[in-house]
Amino acid sequence: MIQDIFPKKFDNQYRNGKPIDHSRIFVFRERQILIRQDAGQNLSLPCFGEFRKRMDREEWQSEMQYYFSMDGMGYFAYQGDVEPFGEYEYAPVRSFRQMVSKEVCFAIMTAWHLHRWYLASRYCGMCGEKTVHDARERMMRCPACGNVIYPGIAPAVIVAVTDGNRILMSKYADREYKKYALLAGFTEIGETAEETVRREVMEEVGLRVKNIRYYKSQPWGIDGNLLLGFFCELEGCDEIHRDEGELAEAGWFDRDGMPAHDDGISLTREMMGVFERGEEKHIF
Ligand SMILES: [Zn+2]
Numbered sequence: 457m458i459q460d461i462f463p464k465k466f467d468n469q470y471r472n473g474k475p476i477d478h479s480r481i482f483v484f485r486e487r488q489i490l491i492r493q494d495a496g497q498n499l500s501l502p503c504f505g506e507f508r509k510r511m512d513r514e515e516w517q518s519e520m521q522y523y524f525s526m527d528g529m530g531y532f533a534y535q536g537d538v539e540p541f542g543e544y545e546y547a548p549v550r551s552f553r554q555m556v557s558k559e560v561c562f563a564i565m566t567a568w569h570l571h572r573w574y575l576a577s578r579y580c581g582m583c584g585e586k587t588v589h590d591a592r593e594r595m596m597r598c599p600a601c602g603n604v605i606y607p608g609i610a611p612a613v614i615v616a617v618t619d620g621n622r623i624l625m626s627k628y629a630d631r632e633y634k635k636y637a638l639l640a641g642f643t644e645i646g647e648t649a650e651e652t653v654r655r656e657v658m659e660e661v662g663l664r665v666k667n668i669r670y671y672k673s674q675p676w677g678i679d680g681n682l683l684l685g686f687f688c689e690l691e692g693c694d695e696i697h698r699d700e701g702e703l704a705e706a707g708w709f710d711r712d713g714m715p716a717h718d719d720g721i722s723l724t725r726e727m728m729g730v731f732e733r734g735e736e737k738h739i740f
Pocket residue numbers: 580581582583584585598599600601602603
């Protein structure tokens with residue numbers, strides 16, 4: 457999956473550090489990121505030294521927000537806007553999930569999630585005052601009313617419904633992602649992830665399930681999610697009643713005739729691979 461970047465090491469412990477010349481810098485402009493792509497689809501982010509060389513001014517360093525590290529290399533975000541320079545261009549954030557440099561794609565997704573949270577947390581939602589960064593942890597604080605804002609992560613389930621040698625696969629209605637997927641949905645306040653599984657399957661395809669087993673999770677920063685993967689079995693009638701607002705298609709597919717496979721990126725696709733190899737029987 458996209459977060460499996462071993463032997464590289466992702467370190468998201470918060471530090472209140474300053475960038476040095478080789479630190480990598482994220483610059484977002486609306487839904488785009490400043491990046492260099494070569495002919496082989498390798499991606500590189502600008503480094504702080506390149507910023508400094510272009511415009512030698514003191515403020516650069518204080519306008520850089522620390523995000524995380526990979527293999528000891530610091531990743532920061534510049535909060536302002538920068539015109540494209542050198543071979544760097546703005547490109548849509550969503551265009552990178554299939555690229556060869558998996559760790560860069562993971563870094564972009566994660567940075568996007570943080571960027572959106574920082575943008576949405578500039579003002580206190582309780583009293584409207586401008587917030588300030590906490591010095592010790594990743595948190596925004598309101599100096600007027602004391603409200604604290606932690607990064608928001610939305611949990612969502614991915615559900616593989618199986619029935620012997622068949623699996624339920626579907627396509628979303630009105631989404632950019634047009635390939636076959638598994639059922640998915642957000643966890644509501646007051647509900648367990650297992651209850652989300654039962655509710656979403658009933659809402660989207662009108663089926664009952666049993667033997668719900670947790671598989672793995674995946675951070676999916678592009679949409680601000682933590683995805684929780686579950687396998688479960690059909691209980692009772694197999695007739696699908698599709699929610700046409702949510703799904704463009706839903707149907708049963710045999711294990712040896714599945715229309716989508718593991719892509720090494722997403723939890724959904726890894727779960728398809730697990731079923732294709734018959735390994736879901738070993739998940740308890
Ligand atoms: Zn406040």
